[in-house]
Structure formats: C-alpha cells, structure tokens
Amino acid sequence: PHRRDADGTAIFAMSDQKDVALEIHVTNLPSDPAAPQRDGDDAHEALLTATFPEELPYSAVRPYDAPAPADRPLLCVANANGSQVQCELGNPLPRGAQVRFYLILSTLGITLQTRDLAVELALSTISEQPGLAPVVARARVVIELPLSVTGVAVPPRLFFGGTVRGESAVRRESQVGSAVRYEVTVSNRGQSLKTLGSAFLTLLWPHELPSGKWLLYPLELELAAPPGPPAACSPAANPLRLALVRPPPARGR
DSSP states (O other): OOOEEETHHHHHHEEOEEEEEEEEEOOOOOOOTTTTTTOOOOOOEEEEEOOOOOTSEEEEEEESSOOOOTTTOOOEEHHHTSSSSEEEEEEOOOOTTTEEEEEEEEOOOEEEEEEEEEEEEEEEOOSTTOOOOEEEEEEEEOOOEEEEEEEEEESSOOOOOSOOOOOOOOOOOOGGGGOOOOEEEEEEOOOOSSSOOTTOOOOOOOOOOOOOOOOSSSOOOOSOOOOOSOOOSSSOOOOOBBBOOOOOOOOOO
C-alpha cells in the first residue's frame, strides 16, 4: 500500500508488482503496563492463521530483518491453493516476546474488476487468552497500468495538389488525394492483466479546414496485432463510404 484513503483504509496502487508483502507483528505483552504481573504469561502453541482472498494467494514468508534464530525458526504451512497459511509463532511464545515477519502474497490473480482486498489474521493458543478476536487487514485497489503510446507517419512528408472536388463528388479512394499512414503502437510495460476493458486511445488529427472542407480524411483503420476481440472505434473510419482500392492477391510461382 502506497497511501491511505480518507477513512484510513490502505490503498494498494498496483502497476507491475508480481507480489506484495504483508507485515505481521505479534506481541505477547501485558495488557496493562502499569500491572505487568497480572497477565502476559508464556503462550503455548501460539499459532497465526491467515486467510487470503483468491486474488491474493500466499506465496512465501520472509523475515523482518535478521533470519530467525536456529532454536526458534518460523514455520509457515500453506494449503494447496494458497488461500490459507498457518504460522507457528512459538511453543511457547515467551512472555514479553515480539514476532515480526512478512507474508509474501502473489498479485497474479488481481484484475481490473478487483476493488478491494481483505486478509483475515487469527491468533490462537492453548493458554488462557480471553478476547482473542480476528483482525482484518484491508486495502482498496487502484490499477495503474504503465501504458505507453508511440506513433510514426509514413511517408513523413506529404504534398497537397490535384483537382479540388466537393464532398458530394467524391466516390472513390483515389479522389481524396495522396495517402498517409499513421502507425500507432500501444504497449503495456507492466504485468498482463486478464482484461483491458477500460483502456482507451484517443487520436486527434487536423480533420478539416476552417471552411469545413476535409483536410485529412479518415479512410481506413486496421489493427495489426489486436490483443483480443476486434476493437470498436467511434466514429468509424470512411464516413463517406468511399470505394477502397484493394491490392491484388499475391501469386505464387
């Protein structure tokens, strides 16, 4: 999470991260520092159970700073699909102890439809511990796609000339002047999401003269490498429905 919303909820701004680290901090401290002898005994079979949404499955566990001591290694065991993990915190977790580590979660299941993520953290111990309620770590999701666009004109220089015709007299592609081809490339430098339904490209060009006459007429739109179903463009190319010149089919030898 890079920032927090107005209500304090963490905001996870995702672009090309393949995983995210959830920091875990567990303490076994007296509930009342003014009366430390009242409680805060050793916690036997201290266990953390974390449950994850399907968009954010468990991947690995990492130490907070230095590796865990050899006599108290941190052991985390996940189920088959990574929706839940159990971490042994100590048997016992001594009085006054603190355990801090990271759970590494995979972001490969996040799509553009993912709005929020919630991880439930539940502590358990066979020692007496009243009021040990689960804690939910929640974050809102913002997708920041690192899209880039480049373009080139072929040919790079164009000369206007020939007979000027009114719009009503133009019937064929050859009557609208010399052709110029604009090649536009849109690329996503981040991870591949399952959908790109909310990605739009807006093209602006010198459409007409102050008098209302055509300057650059949009003749044809061709997607050379579409990522999915044919894209819908508005308005459509060739609004005058001119007859287009098709190249002859290639002949084999």
